[in-house]
Amino acid sequence: MAKSKRWTVLVTLCSLLVGILLMFQLKAQADKPTLMGSDNVVAALAPYTSQIEQLQGENDKLQAELNQYMKGAEASQVASQRLKRARLLAGLTPVEGPGLEITLDDSKQAINPDYKDEVDKYIIHEQYLRALVNALWNSGAEAIAINDQRLTANSGIYCTGTVITINDEVETPPYTIKAIGDSEKMSKSVEVVEKIVYSLDELVQQFGITYKEDTVKNLRLPAGRLPDYKFATPTKEGS
């Protein structure tokens, strides 16, 4: 009887201790902080950083314009300069300069019966062009044209059947991308698309598509087109 009582006391004490431990564990779990990572810091500051950058840029432009007036420039002269710059930025001015020329073409090979389920690997797809163009802008390209269609903010690259529509014009292969900028930087950037993202180098070897890259001393790109805006109007601040 005495032994049984001792057991009861012991079990009670153990249960008490386990209970206390559990409580500690739960408390530690509740207190466990969600550590603020560098991503969250960037996310908290990003909107301000970009707004400040924009405001700073706009103020610098206004200050520069004001300085011109202070030096005696006439408003018409300054407006003409602004118009010229706006046309250049929008891609409405033909430009020339050094850069990279990339040529892509569908395969001329007959379809290998072993690969009859992979017919799409014999042709150039819109996503190759889109990824290459994105990589070129990312590496500082200043102007790009595909088959002499100058790319502007409104240029979509869209596959319609076996051809690709750019600026509402149907373009057929071969597709020649001309990009003005730092050739070395651009070449490194498109290499990721060529060799990793879409493995174009393998498609060249295995299926016979064309992927050719040339550095050109002086490329000439035509002007883009100004759309007829029907829906977008300048906001009061921007007008």
Add this chain to the structure above:
Amino acid sequence: MRLLKHGKWALPAFLAAIALGILISVQLQIQKKVNAAKAVNDQKVAAVQKLVEKAAQQKQLLLNQQKELKKKVDMYRDKPGEVSPDVKAQIATIGILSGETPVEGPGIHIEIDDRKVSGPYTLTDHLLQIVNILKYAGAEAIEVNGQRIGARSYISSSGPTSPLVNGVPISRVGGTHWEVEAIGNQEVLKSYVQTVIDPYTSTFPDLSVIVTAQLVQIPGLKTLEDFTFAKPVQ
């Protein structure tokens, strides 16, 4: 010997007591570490809060400066007979294409929530496809999380962090993560964009993409790039 005197229960009780003692000591150490980490995190949050406050002040200062500068510049720009209204209109219209001019108009708003998605969903690819189809559908101006899409805009990823648009991280704290807005024919934009949303939402059932037609305001490009290599053809 002494233990034996107290019967069979004594040894297990002794061992249990030692185990419990060790557990208590480990638990206390964990609690100590958690407390220390919490303190560091609190400090970090406070520091970020300070930075955000400072940034808000800087923004206000720049806004005030801009107001003053605009007033002065407008005095010259609006001098009667100096600049023809046609030139002014051309600058504003071309500014829409260059991305310099902030714009507004009817359009669509796309909300993408990929927080619950598991599997190989690539946000940057999806955003690229959405922007591309919107251009093809005739969108006159586009933005992604406040970043205007200009001619030279690009969308990229930088490892595990936020996607970059125009080289700027676009993630936001809380709420919906990704928003795309476009101005244009609402019906046309909606039907075209759906063609690059449906394949994704059927592959990734936890991906939420909501498209609504609404009036949209799109900011100007934050920074306008310079030209070092490209020169106007003479």
